[in-house]
Amino acid sequence: MTNCYRATPLSRDDISKAVHTIRKHAGFENELYFPILHFVEIILPLVIPDFQFEVVPVIELGNKHGETIPTENLIRIREDVYCRASEGEGRDRLTIAHEVGHLFFHENESIALCRLAPDQKLKPYEDPEWQANAFGGELLAPSYLISGMSVDEVSRKCGVSTCAAQVQLKAACQKKQRYSA
Numbered sequence: 001m002t003n004c005y006r007a008t009p010l011s012r013d014d015i016s017k018a019v020h021t022i023r024k025h026a027g028f029e030n031e032l033y034f035p036i037l038h039f040v041e042i043i044l045p046l047v048i049p050d051f052q053f054e055v056v057p058v059i060e061l062g063n064k065h066g067e068t069i070p071t072e073n074l075i076r077i078r079e080d081v082y083c084r085a086s087e088g089e090g091r092d093r094l095t096i097a098h099e100v101g102h103l104f105f106h107e108n109e110s111i112a113l114c115r116l117a118p119d120q121k122l123k124p125y126e127d128p129e130w131q132a133n134a135f136g137g138e139l140l141a142p143s144y145l146i147s148g149m150s151v152d153e154v155s156r157k158c159g160v161s162t163c164a165a166q167v168q169l170k171a172a173c174q175k176k177q178r179y180s181a
């Protein structure tokens, strides 16, 4: 038996709908480049009055790039990750967007500790880490905006790594196929 956390199931479509709403309310519905630091430092505190964003020294967070405690509305980001994100580094911008995903989706009641038998596996859409990754990718490079673009264009215009751009383009492509089927 292994212990793991199981989240309320969320499909990629559920996640992209949520992102679309968030981007719209934040005033960035049609912007390719999402200003993630402006979002966590300026916008989130307006929407969630007790929201806290902490930049934490490297020694304190160790090998974790960031962490989120949804019940306390708290996101903590390692200092070096924060610095690189402010310089526009895609991977670090995505780390912050990933933590925002945990903040929105993973309040206590949506997460349950579960035990899996060795032959059992958590489904991707009920894995909180998969959900936060899908959210982060979608927030920075939304499938509704990038369809038809090249990997390089997505990476440059959305400020994400080439790898994240590929994942998002694939998701945009699958979404298109689903809706045209």
Ligand SMILES: [Zn+2]
Residues within 6 Å of the ligand: 098, 102, 128, 129, 132
């Ligand atoms: Zn995570």
